[in-house]
Amino acid sequence: MTALARAVRVVSSLTLVSRVAGLVRDVVTARLFGDTAIGSAFAAAFAVPNTFRRLFGEGALAAAFVPEYAQLVERDPRAADRFASFTLAVIAAATTLLVVLAEAALWLVVVRLDEGTQRFSLVLVMVALPFMPLICIAAVMAGVLQARGRFGPPAAQPIVLNTCVLGAAGAHALREGAPLESAAMLLCGAVVLSGAIQVAWSALALRPHVRWTRALAGVGDSARRLLGRWATAVIGLGTLQASALVDVLLAMWPIWVGGVVFGVAYPLDEQSNAVLFYAQRLYQFPLGVFGVAVATAALPLLSRAAGDAARFRSATVDALCLTLAIALPASVGLVLVSGDLVAVLFSGWGSFSAEGVGRASAALVGYASCVWAYAINQVLTRGFYALGDTRTPALVAVGVLLANLALNLSLIWVLREAGLAWATAIAAVLQAVVLAVLLRRRHGVRVAGEAWRRTSRAAVPLVAVIAAVLAVRFLWVGEDWGVRLGRLAACVLAGVAAYGVASRVVGYGELRRLLARSRG
Numbered sequence: 398m399t400a401l402a403r404a405v406r407v408v409s410s411l412t413l414v415s416r417v418a419g420l421v422r423d424v425v426t427a428r429l430f431g432d433t434a435i436g437s438a439f440a441a442a443f444a445v446p447n448t449f450r451r452l453f454g455e456g457a458l459a460a461a462f463v464p465e466y467a468q469l470v471e472r473d474p475r476a477a478d479r480f481a482s483f484t485l486a487v488i489a490a491a492t493t494l495l496v497v498l499a500e501a502a503l504w505l506v507v508v509r510l511d512e513g514t515q516r517f518s519l520v521l522v523m524v525a526l527p528f529m530p531l532i533c534i535a536a537v538m539a540g541v542l543q544a545r546g547r548f549g550p551p552a553a554q555p556i557v558l559n560t561c562v563l564g565a566a567g568a569h570a571l572r573e574g575a576p577l578e579s580a581a582m583l584l585c586g587a588v589v590l591s592g593a594i595q596v597a598w599s600a601l602a603l604r605p606h607v608r609w610t611r612a613l614a615g616v617g618d619s620a621r622r623l624l625g626r627w628a629t630a631v632i633g634l635g636t637l638q639a640s641a642l643v644d645v646l647l648a649m650w651p652i653w654v655g656g657v658v659f660g661v662a663y664p665l666d667e668q669s670n671a672v673l674f675y676a677q678r679l680y681q682f683p684l685g686v687f688g689v690a691v692a693t694a695a696l697p698l699l700s701r702a703a704g705d706a707a708r709f710r711s712a713t714v715d716a717l718c719l720t721l722a723i724a725l726p727a728s729v730g731l732v733l734v735s736g737d738l739v740a741v742l743f744s745g746w747g748s749f750s751a752e753g754v755g756r757a758s759a760a761l762v763g764y765a766s767c768v769w770a771y772a773i774n775q776v777l778t779r780g781f782y783a784l785g786d787t788r789t790p791a792l793v794a795v796g797v798l799l800a801n802l803a804l805n806l807s808l809i810w811v812l813r814e815a816g817l818a819w820a821t822a823i824a825a826v827l828q829a830v831v832l833a834v835l836l837r838r839r840h841g842v843r844v845a846g847e848a849w850r851r852t853s854r855a856a857v858p859l860v861a862v863i864a865a866v867l868a869v870r871f872l873w874v875g876e877d878w879g880v881r882l883g884r885l886a887a888c889v890l891a892g893v894a895a896y897g898v899a900s901r902v903v904g905y906g907e908l909r910r911l912l913a914r915s916r917g
Contacts, residue, residue, distance in 0.1 A: 418560065422563055432748070432757070438581065443588065463700065466541065469619065470545065514667065528589045558595070691775070719907060735765060736758045756813065759814070763822055767821075767822035770822070774828050
């Protein structure tokens with residue numbers, strides 16, 4: 398528990414810095430582009446390569462690579478260097494080829510389109526796509542660092558992305574009268590530049606730890622295991638990312654295809670993707686700060702404990718309990734303050750309309766309701782991977798993705814963008830339940846009972862959070878931006894204080910375990 402908590406603190410601290418910078422970035426771009434067609438186009442261009450960042454940098458590649466590499470480091474360091482070199486070469490070649498093919502396909506479409514939002518949106522995607530191979534290469538390097546106990550540099554990589562985008566936004570602000578279309582192009586170019594910087598930075602951090610080589614003899618068995626695990630890990634861990642990408646495609650339908658489907662008016666419009674994008678950014682903040690951080694730090698520990706059933710079960714339960722200790726109050730808090738949070742961050746001076754604020758708030762409620770489910774899915778899936786089972790979570794993910802798509806196509810006609818959010822949330826809960834059941838049935842690892850027993854003491858603190866926040870909202874009324882800002886701050890402070898005090902009173906000790914300093 399001490400080693401896990403120490404690693405989680407390192408990853409969470411740096412991830413917190415990067416997520417705060419990312420939140421600032423999102424506020425700047427929201428005020429720059431707003432809930433407009435250009436805002437939707439930029440959001441789509443940013444989301445497509447960024448999906449691969451989350452998938453590879455925070456998910457499938459690390460889940461497939463780290464266990465194999467960590468074992469090789471223990472047995473044969475030179476073989477570990479050859480395996481890392483092979484993985485880097487394969488990922489670089491495959492993703493570069495994929496980008497070349499995608500760019501060619503998009504170019505064939507773009508040259509046939511007239512000037513307009515549809516053409517501009519696809520061109521933006523073309524500008525941003527080279528970020529994908531760069532960030533995938535950086536992800537391999539991050540996996541090497543994590544396996545060697547260096548969690549800091551990988552967790553700090555997104556800070557580079559956010560800094561570059563904010564710098565580009567500042568450069569645009571200095572160009573008086575420059576159109577928003579040029580700003581979108583500039584920011585997408587900055588995303589690509591950040592990928593190159595992350596590769597260079599990671600290579601520098603790895604110099605004391607690995608020797609890259611062209612001599613790849615003897616990596617055959619490890620390579621086959623990697624490729625087999627990775628292919629299924631992409632499916633298993635990529636459900637949330639795939640769901641988000643499906644949401645983008647459905648939200649961009651009015652721009653990329655049109656506003657009528659089989660003679661019926663489509664329920665979404667050109668604003669929809671911007672509305673959805675910024676709602677997603679807000680629920681992903683606590684998920685990235687803690688949910689992914691716990692799973693990232695837990696994977697090497699789970700991999701080393703895989704041969705000891707009792708130790709593996711204990712490590713998995715610890716990871717789940719640490720996750721729920723933060724994710725549950727995050728879910729509750731985001732739902733309660735969703736309206737004020739969206740209004741304060743994305744309106745006030747700028748471009749988000751009152752209608753857009755309301756629509757983004759409704760979507761945020763849907764997404765935020767199940768932050769806890771998204772977070773524990775990260776841990777449960779990595780538990781399977783540590784046991785060498787990538788097939789089970791992949792099959793579960795396929796079923797969940799199909800269920801999510803069916804919910805999407807049903808709920809958007811009633812709830813518009815919020816329907817996409819609720820579909821993602823419901824699918825995440827379904828995935829969590831199925832994964833926990835199959836972990837017990839197929840591997841004999843019973844984690845749900847003890848995890849929920851330890852977490853049940855959070856019920857009183859969560860009720861205290863709800864009471865505190867609702868009391869502030871009842872006493873502090875008004876809709877002006879300044880009033881909303883003050884109320885939001887008061888709600889956050891009251892909720893955090895209520896959770897901390899109530900946790901101490903009822904003896905809910907997960908937060909204390911996380912924050913306690915390592916001793917001895």
